[in-house]
Amino acid sequence: MNTGRILAIAQKDWVEVRQNKYAWMPMLIVPLLFVVVLPLVFTLILPALQVDPQDVLSSDQDIEFFISRMPEAMTRYIDFEKPMESMIVIMLGFLFAPMFLILPMMYSTIIASESFAGERERKTIEALLYTPASDAELLLGKVAAAAIPSLAATWIGFAIYTLILNLAPYAYFQRIWFPLPTWWPLILWITPALVVLGIALTVIISAKVQNFLGTYQTSASVVLLVVALFAGQIMGVLYLSVGVEMVIGAVLWIAAGVLSFYAIKRFNRKALLAGKG
Amino acid sequence: MELIINCENVDFRYAQEYALKGFALQVAQGEVVALLGPNGAGKTTSVRVMNGLLPIEGGRATVFGQAAYTHGTAIRERTGVLTETPALYERLTALQNLRFFGTMAGMGVAEIDERSKLMLDVFGLVERAGDRVDTFSKGMKQRLAIARAMLHEPEVLFLDEPTSDLDPEAARRVGDVMREVSEKEKRTVVLCTHRLFEAEQICDRVAVMKKGRVVASGGLVELRREVMPGISVYVRAVEPLTAEMIGWLQQQAEIKAVRQPETHVTVMEMDTEDTVPMAVAYLAGKGAKLMAVEPRTASLEDIYLHLQQNSGKEPA
Numbered sequence: 056m057n058t059g060r061i062l063a064i065a066q067k068d069w070v071e072v073r074q075n076k077y078a079w080m081p082m083l084i085v086p087l088l089f090v091v092v093l094p095l096v097f098t099l100i101l102p103a104l105q106v107d108p109q110d111v112l113s114s115d116q117d118i119e120f121f122i123s124r125m126p127e128a129m130t131r132y133i134d135f136e137k138p139m140e141s142m143i144v145i146m147l148g149f150l151f152a153p154m155f156l157i158l159p160m161m162y163s164t165i166i167a168s169e170s171f172a173g174e175r176e177r178k179t180i181e182a183l184l185y186t187p188a189s190d191a192e193l194l195l196g197k198v199a200a201a202a203i204p205s206l207a208a209t210w211i212g213f214a215i216y217t218l219i220l221n222l223a224p225y226a227y228f229q230r231i232w233f234p235l236p237t238w239w240p241l242i243l244w245i246t247p248a249l250v251v252l253g254i255a256l257t258v259i260i261s262a263k264v265q266n267f268l269g270t271y272q273t274s275a276s277v278v279l280l281v282v283a284l285f286a287g288q289i290m291g292v293l294y295l296s297v298g299v300e301m302v303i304g305a306v307l308w309i310a311a312g313v314l315s316f317y318a319i320k321r322f323n324r325k326a327l328l329a330g331k332g
Numbered sequence: 333m334e335l336i337i338n339c340e341n342v343d344f345r346y347a348q349e350y351a352l353k354g355f356a357l358q359v360a361q362g363e364v365v366a367l368l369g370p371n372g373a374g375k376t377t378s379v380r381v382m383n384g385l386l387p388i389e390g391g392r393a394t395v396f397g398q399a400a401y402t403h404g405t406a407i408r409e410r411t412g413v414l415t416e417t418p419a420l421y422e423r424l425t426a427l428q429n430l431r432f433f434g435t436m437a438g439m440g441v442a443e444i445d446e447r448s449k450l451m452l453d454v455f456g457l458v459e460r461a462g463d464r465v466d467t468f469s470k471g472m473k474q475r476l477a478i479a480r481a482m483l484h485e486p487e488v489l490f491l492d493e494p495t496s497d498l499d500p501e502a503a504r505r506v507g508d509v510m511r512e513v514s515e516k517e518k519r520t521v522v523l524c525t526h527r528l529f530e531a532e533q534i535c536d537r538v539a540v541m542k543k544g545r546v547v548a549s550g551g552l553v554e555l556r557r558e559v560m561p562g563i564s565v566y567v568r569a570v571e572p573l574t575a576e577m578i579g580w581l582q583q584q585a586e587i588k589a590v591r592q593p594e595t596h597v598t599v600m601e602m603d604t605e606d607t608v609p610m611a612v613a614y615l616a617g618k619g620a621k622l623m624a625v626e627p628r629t630a631s632l633e634d635i636y637l638h639l640q641q642n643s644g645k646e647p648a
Contacts, residue, residue, distance in 0.1 A: 063435040067421065067428075074423035182419035182480070184385055186436035187408040324385045324404075329346040 056195075060188045064196025068170045069204065077268065078169045082208070086158055089151070090212045091219065097146050098223035102139060121150070124291035132235055139227045147220055148235050152295050153284035158212055159246045160281065162205035163253030164274040170197045172261035172270035175327075184324050194322045198254055205250045213242050240300035248307035253277060255314035262321055333360040336488055336520050337382055341391035344381055351377040353544040355391070359488075362518040364510060365549075366531035368636055369541030375524040376416060378541070379490045382522075383408055395488070409438060412486030414494055418477035422466035426457055426476050429465060430483055437484035444483075451479035454509065456502075470497040478506060482513070488520040489513065495530060507534050532632045540639045547643035552632055560630035560638055562588065565600045565608055570621035573598050577618055581611060 072078045122145060125133075133144050174180045183193065213234075220233040234242075257274040264270045284303070287293030295303075337359040344352040352374045359365050367375045380386045381393050384404020393400040395407045420429050427448060434444035452458045455475040465473060474497045481489060491510070495503035511534060513519040525531055531538050532552060539549035548559055567573070572595050573581075581590045581600060586607040592598050600611060605627050612625055630638075 057438070059438075060436055063432055067424070067432045070428070071421065071423050177422065178417050179419045179421055181415045181417075182413075182433070182477075183436075185383055185408060185411075185413040185415065186433065187405050187438060188436055189405050325346075325387060328380065328385060 057188070057192055060186075060192050061196040061199060064183075064188070064193065065200040065203065068166070068197060068200035071173070072166055072169050072200075072204075075169055075173070075267075078165050082162060082165055085161055086208070086212045089154060089158065090216045093151070094147055094216060094219045095223060097143055098220065101142075102224075102227075107138070118145070118150070118289075120291050121145075121289055124294075125149075126294055126296055128296050129237065129294060132232075137227065139224070143220070143224050143227070144232070144235075148233065149237070149295070150285075150288065152238065152241055153281050153288065155213070155216070156241065156245065156249060156281050156284070157278060159205050159209040159249045160253045160277055161275065162208050163201050163250040164257050164277065165271055166201040166204060167197070167254045167257035168261065168267050168271035168274060170200050171258055172265055173267040175261070176266040180327060184327060190323050194258075194319065201254045201257075202250050205253075206247060209246050209250075210242065213238075237295055237297055237300065240297055240304060241295070244304035245300060245307060248304055248311050249277075249280075251315060252307055252311040255311060255318045258318035258322060259314065262326070333362065335359070336361050336363075337395050337522070339378070339382065339391070339393045342378075342381060342388050342393050343390035344377060344386055344388050346377075350544050352381065352388075355381075355541075355545050357539055357546055357549070359520055359522060361487075361520055362514055363537060364514045364521040364523065364535045366535040366538040367522060367524045367541055368526075368528065368531055368538055370526075370640065372543075373541040374544040375541055376492060377544075379413065379492065379522070379524065383411055383413060383490070409484075410486055411488045411490060412481035412484065414478050414481040414489075414491040416492045418473040420465045420473055420477055420480070423464060425462050425464055426452065426468075427461045429476065430480060433480050434483055439484055447483050447485070448479075451483055455479045455505075471499060471502055474498055475502060475506075478509075482509075485517075486519070488522065490522045490524070492524040493526065494523065495525075495527065503530075510534055528631075528633045528636055538632065540636055540643075542640060542643055547639050548635075552635075555632075555635050556630050559635050562601055562603045563605060563627045563629055565602060565605075565611070566624070566626045566628060567598045567600065567612075567615070567622065568624040568626075569596055569598070569615075570623060572596060573615065573620055574618075577615060577620060580614060580618075584611070587611065 129149060132148065133141050135141050174183065188196070217233055221231050253274065256277055257270060260273045261270045264273055284293065284295065288295060293299060335358055337357060339355055339357045342352050342355040343350060355374065355378055357378065367378065369375050377386070381388055382395055382400055384395075384400040384407050387401045396410060398407060400407060421432070424432070430448040430451065431444055434447065439447070449458070452461050455478060457472060457476055457479070460468065460472065465476065468476065474494070478491070478494055481491065489510075494506050498506060507530065510521050510523070514521050523531065523535060537549060537551050538555065539546045541547065548555055550558065572592070578590055578592075578598070581587050584607070587600050587602050589601040590598060608625065608627060612622065615622060
């Protein structure tokens with residue numbers, strides 16, 4: 056295995072992604088919204104507007120229901136005596152957790168779509184196939200191109216989110232309260248699984264849909280997983296406690312493994328040249 | 333001379349239909365060989381097979397003495413390929429493209445920079461080295477793609493339609509470069525082209541393909557002898573030759589056929605030029621007012637068209 060070739064493919068793909076505004080624009084805007092804007096709304100703007108936290112939490116029956124059924128393992132982090140703190144912890148500490156998972160899925164599907172389908176769309180794949188790189192090196196290079204920045208960007212986003220959640224409402228908390236323990240499996244266990252799942256799914260879809268936008272739009276349907284987790288929490292069916300997250304992560308890793316196996320089997324020069332890889 | 337490429341009875345299909353069926357080609361070191369054939373004849377597929385991109389179903393395909401598919405990586409380190417389309421990364425600069433493909437070919441950084449400068453110079457692109465490829469004209473992209481194929485000094489160069497999109501001056505330069513790498517550096521060149529004149533000018537040998545197989549191969553003289561032996565003698569006269577004259581010519585054993593494509597032009601097909609004086613003496617003696625007598629051998633175009641129309645065997 057030639058790591059020089061693998062890195063060269065990854066670097067080349069990163070340069071290409073940076074040059075494609077349809078790829079990097081959503082990768083900039085969505086995290087800006089989730090990581091910066093919404094946390095600031097809840098930690099700075101709502102308090103500044105003197106919005107009553109009780110009004111926020113009781114204005115929605117779903118949120119009330121969510122709080123009422125929350126397991127003790129999670130309620131221990133909420134001081135219901137302090138309404139502003141409670142609102143911030145519930146909204147940004149718990150309810151937002153599944154939404155954060157949009158980031159790794161979005162990053163991995165966008166970059167992988169650009170890398171796999173984009174290369175075929177622009178008819179550059181054949182020159183790449185004539186290089187001495189083996190099929191495995193080609194695949195690993197492209198997986199690295201999608202996986203490394205996806206993980207890095209998610210973790211950087213998480214670090215910024217952590218900073219904002221601790222600094223902006225410091226006046227209320229007077230302590231470092233975030234990350235909650237429930238976030239560690241989310242970031243270290245579920246996020247990598249989603250990245251691998253997103254890439255494997257994109258490789259498979261790119262065999263059928265041979266352009267960047269089509270592949271991205273199809274593979275981005277995996278975001279339904281996040282919607283399901285979010286809905287599950289709101290409906291009081293599924294709370295993202297550490298134990299539940301470990302199980303969800305294990306299921307996602309198994310799914311990612313199965314899809315990766317299928318993607319690897321389909322990734323070979325003959326299939327790529329015949330337009331079926 | 334050492335045989336670099338040896339394909340025998342190769343079969344390959346992408347789906348149901350065979351793209352190659354009984355394909356055979358031998359190329360020796362330093363040869364410049366043209367693969368001629370219409371679209372769909374299997375030229376591009378054969379280049380893919382020879383570079384180990386595709387697994388063959390039957391026959392044998394070796395390059396540098398190694399089975400092409402199982403040793404694809406090692407073979408591709410020693411070959412350079414210009415694909416049908418330039419296939420360059422258009423959002424990258426010319427230099428970034430060369431650096432990427434140089435790294436993929438296993439070259440070191442200093443070597444890549446040195447060779448890149450040389451190739452950009454050879455193909456007149458030095459001043460555009462730092463520009464994105466999507467700002468290039470079609471001809472410039474084609475030249476850069478050839479530079480990329482030659483960057484790592486491959487022992488065998490496969491060029492698919494290298495002079496398409498090039499102006500005559502650039503096309504001639506590419507032809508000169510191909511000759512140079514073959515004659516001075518003893519590198520092997522396989523050229524896929526529709527341009528028969530180019531093949532005739534540049535190549536030592538041509539292989540004519542039809543429906544996935546080589547129907548004839550050899551030098552022009554060899555092909556002429558095998559496919560269209562003999563000569564055609566064009567007789568141009570002030571007045572058409574009479575029926576009596578035509579009849580006499582047709583009776584001569586040395587003259588295989590006589591036809592009149594135009595009123596004032598008669599064509600005699602014969603094995604050698606030796607019969608020409610006898611025929612001309614007869615016609616002059618009969619009062620034919622001859623303007624010109626021109627013996628012609630079959631051109632590559634004649635041979636190619638003859639093979640495409642008449643070679644019968646088709647893949648199963």
